[in-house]
């Protein structure tokens with residue numbers, strides 16, 4: 001397994017993984033986010049792609065949150081069903097946090113898998129009803145991870 005940056009060729013396979021884990025509508029929403037990542041916009045999201053034999057099997061994405069300096073979001077965390085439970089999701093989150101920690105003071109994500117993210121130290125902020133129901137589960141939890149590395153590096 002290898003983790004690398006997104007390429008244009010990865011997008012259809014990753015969208016198919018989103019469709020498999022969620023549904024076709026969600027997969028359609030994946031395309032513009034992934035294409036935006038390949039643009040030259042200053043606030044483009046960054047996708048990390050997990051590959052097995054150079055075939056995409058999962059991804060994670062981080063982007064700037066507009067609420068304040070140093071706040072970032074994680075989204076589009078996905079592993080293909082036939083590769084789940086082998087540590088690929090863990091490696092994707094580890095790699096994502098390795099990129100974010102030096103620049104972040106707060107990292108936010110929204111999930112229905114609260115327990116999965118608690119192992120990295122994410123704390124639940126609030127539960128809410130999702131606007132988009134994909135698998136019968138309406139409840140999402142907004143979670144936050146504090147990071148001091150960026151401030152430590154700046155000597156603050």
Ligand SMILES: CC(C)(COP(=O)(O)OP(=O)(O)OC[C@H]1O[C@@H](n2cnc3c(N)ncnc32)[C@H](O)[C@@H]1OP(=O)(O)O)[C@@H](O)C(=O)NCCC(=O)NCCS
Nearest residue numbers: 021077078079084085086087088089090110111113115116
């Ligand atoms: C969630 C997901 C990304 C995890 O990826 P994965 O590669 O299957 O997970 P890993 O193999 O890295 O799991 C690592 C550990 O987390 C645990 N884990 C997996 N799912 C969990 C859950 N829902 N709650 C708590 N722990 C969980 C595993 O038991 C494993 O524990 P271990 O290290 O003690 O064996 C993957 O299952 C997935 O794509 N799910 C569908 C899409 C989704 O829900 N994405 C998250 C949106 S926020």
